[in-house]
Amino acid sequence: MHIVVVGAGLSGLIAARELSAAGVDVTLVDKGRSVGGRLATRRIGDARLDHGAQFFTVRTPAFQRQVDEWVERGVVSVWNHGFGGPTPGGLGSAVTDAAQDSGDGFPRYVGTGGMNAIAKDLARGLTVETSTMAFAVRENRSDAPTRWHVAIDDGTQRDADAVIVTCPLPQAFALLVDSGVELDEALFRTEYDRTIGLLATLDAAPAIAPSGGVQNADAVFSFIADNASKGISATPSVTFHANPEWSEAHWDDDAALDALITAAQPWLGAASIVESQLKKWRFATPRTVWPDPCWVTCDDTIVLAGDAFAGPRVEGAHNSGLAAAHALLR
Ligand SMILES: Cc1cc2nc3c(=O)[nH]c(=O)nc-3n(C[C@H](O)[C@H](O)[C@H](O)COP(=O)(O)OP(=O)(O)OC[C@H]3O[C@@H](n4cnc5c(N)ncnc54)[C@H](O)[C@@H]3O)c2cc1C
Numbered sequence: 001m002h003i004v005v006v007g008a009g010l011s012g013l014i015a016a017r018e019l020s021a022a023g024v025d026v027t028l029v030d031k032g033r034s035v036g037g038r039l040a041t042r043r044i045g046d047a048r049l050d051h052g053a054q055f056f057t058v059r060t061p062a063f064q065r066q067v068d069e070w071v072e073r074g075v076v077s078v079w080n081h082g083f084g085g086p087t088p089g090g091l092g093s094a095v096t097d098a099a100q101d102s103g104d105g106f107p108r109y110v111g112t113g114g115m116n117a118i119a120k121d122l123a124r125g126l127t128v129e130t131s132t133m134a135f136a137v138r139e140n141r142s143d144a145p146t147r148w149h150v151a152i153d154d155g156t157q158r159d160a161d162a163v164i165v166t167c168p169l170p171q172a173f174a175l176l177v178d179s180g181v182e183l184d185e186a187l188f189r190t191e192y193d194r195t196i197g198l199l200a201t202l203d204a205a206p207a208i209a210p211s212g213g214v215q216n217a218d219a220v221f222s223f224i225a226d227n228a229s230k231g232i233s234a235t236p237s238v239t240f241h242a243n244p245e246w247s248e249a250h251w252d253d254d255a256a257l258d259a260l261i262t263a264a265q266p267w268l269g270a271a272s273i274v275e276s277q278l279k280k281w282r283f284a285t286p287r288t289v290w291p292d293p294c295w296v297t298c299d300d301t302i303v304l305a306g307d308a309f310a311g312p313r314v315e316g317a318h319n320s321g322l323a324a325a326h327a328l329l330r
Pocket residue numbers: 006007008009010011012029030031032035036037038039051052053054055056057132133134135166167168171175195197241281283284285305306307308311312313314315316317
């Protein structure tokens with residue numbers, strides 16, 4: 001049994017690990033230069049910034065087991081127990097966590113070396129081909145015993161008895177259009193919110209309350225994270241995520257970076273931006289979630305997984321990857 005997993009984001013990595021632990025031969029292919037997908041961390045100078053997922057929560061026993069194991073090995077740690085809303089008038093002053101934090105008490109976890117370090121840890125020991133873009137999954141019509149060809153954009157192919165596709169659904173649809181698999185139309189009408197992010201290194205600490213994050217900050221930003229407070233950057237640096245409406249409206253706007261820098265000023269306090277970069281996520285978060293944790297063809301040889309199935313967050317991607325592996329192992 002040889003399985004190809006398209007996409008080495010969290011769901012693909014979890015699926016591959018589970019299959020590999022069961023003795024299945026698995027190859028992951030990812031178009032990115034590194035594993036992780038939306039678990040992404042970037043260096044700017046000496047600073048380190050998460051620029052995709054910022055943190056995660058745990059609601060299900062399956063994910064709790066994984067997180068406990070990560071905590072034990074130091075792969076993840078608790079960042080805080082909630083952010084509360086924005087604190088008008090509190091900016092730049094000594095706002096305490098108690099004053100700012102609505103404090104639901106649930107831990108918010110982060111990757112100890114950045115969110116991408118979680119993906120790198122999962123990839124250890126797996127066969128992963130990065131910078132490898134799949135462009136079609138086709139049925140094998142030759143005499144070879146394997147059922148599927150995964151065509152790669154360099155003209156090569158990977159043969160597989162079964163394929164797990166974990167990229168965002170519009171990309172999955174493009175891959176499977178020539179596969180002969182009858183796909184549920186509703187799946188591919190799934191729309192995704194976009195996110196434009198501003199990554200900024202600073203010359204001093206920002207004016208963000210000690211919890212280190214601000215949710216639904218203002219009319220522009222849906223989330224602001226102080227990477228120093230997360231423990232991943234000794235150099236002051238902040239990740240600003242514009243909300244879906246702002247991101248959609250400014251997607252092709254050449255002035256988006258300048259507009260975000262202006263919008264960021266109230267959150268900087270006395271600090272100034274040293275260096276800034278823009279990051280665009282076309283498929284940031286699915287707007288709707290499929291009712292099952294993965295989608296499987298009736299012959300159990302093609303599985304679709306990812307955060308559009310078990311929830312638009314880190315935990316959903318994990319649980320969907322697990323479900324995909326179990327669907328093939330059953
Ligand atoms: C800006 C932003 C902020 C977020 N914040 C949070 C948060 O704070 N908390 C939280 O829980 N969640 C958050 N999320 C959501 C979370 O990151 C995702 O739910 C999760 O990481 C999705 O994992 P995945 O494996 O389903 O998909 P992905 O991580 O997208 O993995 C899919 C992989 O497929 C690869 N791929 C795509 N097409 C091809 C192809 N043709 N060939 C080969 N490879 C291909 C991609 O390179 C990618 O690596 C955020 C997401 C974004 C974008």
